[in-house]
Amino acid sequence: xxxxxxxxxxxxxxxxxxxxxxxxxxxxxxxxxxxxxxxxxxxxxxxxxxxxxxxxxxxxxxxxxxxxxxxxxxxxxxxxxxxxxxxxxxxxxxxxxxxxxxxxxxxxxxxxxxxxxxxxxxxxxxxxxxxxxxxxxxxxxxxxxxxxxxxxxxxxxxxxxxxxxxxxxxxxxxxxxxxxxxxxxxxxxxxxxxxxxxxxxxxxxxxxxxxxxxxxxxx
Amino acid sequence: xxxxxxxxxxxxxxxxxxxxxxxxxxxxxxxxxxxxxxxxxxxxxxxxxxxxxxxxxxxxxxxxxxxxxxxxxxxxxxxxxxxxxxxxxxxxxxxxxxxxxxxxxxxxxxxxxxxxxxxxxxxxxxxxxxxxxxxxxxxxxxxxxxxxxxxxxxxxxxxxxxxxxxxxxxxxxxxxxxxxxxxxxxxxxxxxxxxxxxxxxxxxxxxxxxxxxxxxxxxxxxxx
Numbered sequence: 145x146x147x148x149x150x151x152x153x154x155x156x157x158x159x160x161x162x163x164x165x166x167x168x169x170x171x172x173x174x175x176x177x178x179x180x181x182x183x184x185x186x187x188x189x190x191x192x193x194x195x196x197x198x199x200x201x202x203x204x205x206x207x208x209x210x211x212x213x214x215x216x217x218x219x220x221x222x223x224x225x226x227x228x229x230x231x232x233x234x235x236x237x238x239x240x241x242x243x244x245x246x247x248x249x250x251x252x253x254x255x256x257x258x259x260x261x262x263x264x265x266x267x268x269x270x271x272x273x274x275x276x277x278x279x280x281x282x283x284x285x286x287x288x289x290x291x292x293x294x295x296x297x298x299x300x301x302x303x304x305x306x307x308x309x310x311x312x313x314x315x316x317x318x319x320x321x322x323x324x325x326x327x328x329x330x331x332x333x334x335x336x337x338x339x340x341x342x343x344x345x346x347x348x349x350x351x352x353x354x355x356x357x358x359x360x361x362x363x
Numbered sequence: 364x365x366x367x368x369x370x371x372x373x374x375x376x377x378x379x380x381x382x383x384x385x386x387x388x389x390x391x392x393x394x395x396x397x398x399x400x401x402x403x404x405x406x407x408x409x410x411x412x413x414x415x416x417x418x419x420x421x422x423x424x425x426x427x428x429x430x431x432x433x434x435x436x437x438x439x440x441x442x443x444x445x446x447x448x449x450x451x452x453x454x455x456x457x458x459x460x461x462x463x464x465x466x467x468x469x470x471x472x473x474x475x476x477x478x479x480x481x482x483x484x485x486x487x488x489x490x491x492x493x494x495x496x497x498x499x500x501x502x503x504x505x506x507x508x509x510x511x512x513x514x515x516x517x518x519x520x521x522x523x524x525x526x527x528x529x530x531x532x533x534x535x536x537x538x539x540x541x542x543x544x545x546x547x548x549x550x551x552x553x554x555x556x557x558x559x560x561x562x563x564x565x566x567x568x569x570x571x572x573x574x575x576x577x578x579x580x581x582x583x584x585x586x587x
Contacts, residue, residue, distance in 0.1 A: 154565040157572065161543070163550045163565075188576055195579070196544045199521035201433035203426065204443060212447050213421050217414070219447075220454045 151175060156182065160189050402466040410457050421450065424467060427546060428474045434541040435478040437526035438485075445481050449474030464555055471546055472556045475538055482534075521582075528578040532571055539564055540571040 151159070151172050158164050159172045176182055204212075329336045400408075400419060408416035428449060432442035452473050453460075460469060529537050535557075542553045543564070553564045 154562075154569045157569050158550070158565055161550070161568075189572060192572055192575060192579070193544060195521065195525065199518050199525050201430050201442070201522065202439055204429060204439070208443065209421075209425055212425075212443060212450075213418065215447055216421070216450045216454065217417065219451045220417075 150179070153185075156186060157189055160186050403462065406457060406460065406466060409454060417454065420466070424470055425450075427467070428470060431471055431541055431546050432474055432478040434526075434529060434545045435475060435537060436482050437530060441481050441485060442478065445474055445478035448477040448481075452477070465552075468548070468552050468556050471542060471548070475542065475556070479534055479538065524579060524582060525575075528575045531578050532574055536567045536571040536574070539567040540575070543568060 155164065155168070155172065159169060159176075164172065176186075327337055400416070402420065402423075405416040405420045405423075409420065425446065428446045429442055432445035432449075433439060436442050436445065449470060453470055460466070464472075529541070532540065538557065539553055542548045542556055543550070548556065550561050550564045554561045557564070559567075
């Protein structure tokens with residue numbers, strides 16, 4: 145009758161490596177006495193270790209080490225001397241600071257002078273139009289730009305053929321280009337779409353959300 | 364059953380471990396020869412730009428780092444590049460060394476990462492497939508003894524065989540095996556370097572050894 149369950153191969157390897165605690169190591173040793181056929185496996189592991197040590201990597205020469213050390217020192221000095229990720233050098237920063245101080249001083253002087261003048265009364269300033277968000281265009285490849293070399297059989301059902309749906313660049317509408325006259329309920333389910341983001345001046349285009357009911361949803 | 368957590372294994376080349384007495388260094392070090400400087404002391408001095416501390420650290424770990432990189436890459440030139448990159452990275456990120464690991468394991472983590480990155484970039488397997496002796500070559504000579512004049516050639520032959528066998532391993536298994544067998548790190552240290560559990564280290568080591576034995580075949584059986 146065996147005194148201990150068979151150790152796993154990983155545990156046997158750890159036994160050879162001297163990585164087991166004393167209790168487990170003693171148990172494996174007893175097991176090995178009862179199962180001498182497993183010793184061959186351990187010997188093979190030891191032979192592999194011996195082969196590794198019998199074929200050491202070539203050792204670089206002192207000249208190679210010295211040259212490497214010089215390069216390391218050079219590179220670490222380069223890193224140490226590298227400028228911090230500030231976009232400008234020290235002198236322009238100082239110059240720009242002086243300019244900033246001068247500009248702020250001038251602005252403060254003007255504001256003080258204006259505040260000392262008699263006020264003619266509240267002046268209604270018409271709201272200035274906000275700059276229109278830059279219109280983006282999406283380039284679209286034409287049918288002449290694309291050459292289909294091959295198509296996998298599994299993808300044939302997804303290949304769209306025929307006239308391209310559009311030609312030329314796609315011009316996106318800016319918020320100012322959209323005028324929402326009225327909103328009507330969906331004739332199929334009677335639900336009223338909700339509008340979101342109607343602040344045109346802030347560049348937010350209208351987003352119309354139409355809630356779908358399960359009964360009215362279509363594939 | 365749990366593996367023990369021995370912090371360091373004895374090295375075949377008696378690589379000095381942190382805090383141990385180092386053999387006299389070459390003349391590159393100007394530190395006092397009578398004082399033993401720990402890695403932490405040297406790192407602190409490196410941070411202040413002390414060149415002699417850098418020289419000492421470099422001399423202490425260059426061979427170990429090179430052996431690991433070489434086993435991972437199978438190329439001396441690439442291994443030198445990996446070692447250099449590893450030292451540069453470590454020395455330029457000294458502030459990130461928290462001391463939770465030893466400098467040795469930190470350096471080996473960086474160097475082995477650099478080596479694997481280089482290997483991926485340069486196609487290690489293609490390099491090793493060129494003109495090397497086959498592992499199962501029945502006519503290849505067996506391992507000679509130390510008295511044999513052909514020992515140098517035999518070692519080179521064996522090394523090439525081992526390089527080829529290592530190249531067949533997945534990167535994770537190769538790195539685990541090299542850190543344990545070549546750098547002689549304990550299971551716990553390998554786990555620390557690779558950020559994996561000790562159980563994973565044991566498993567990877569087992570499968571790596573099985574594949575190496577299979578690849579080395581008869582040659583390994585002769586190496587008694």
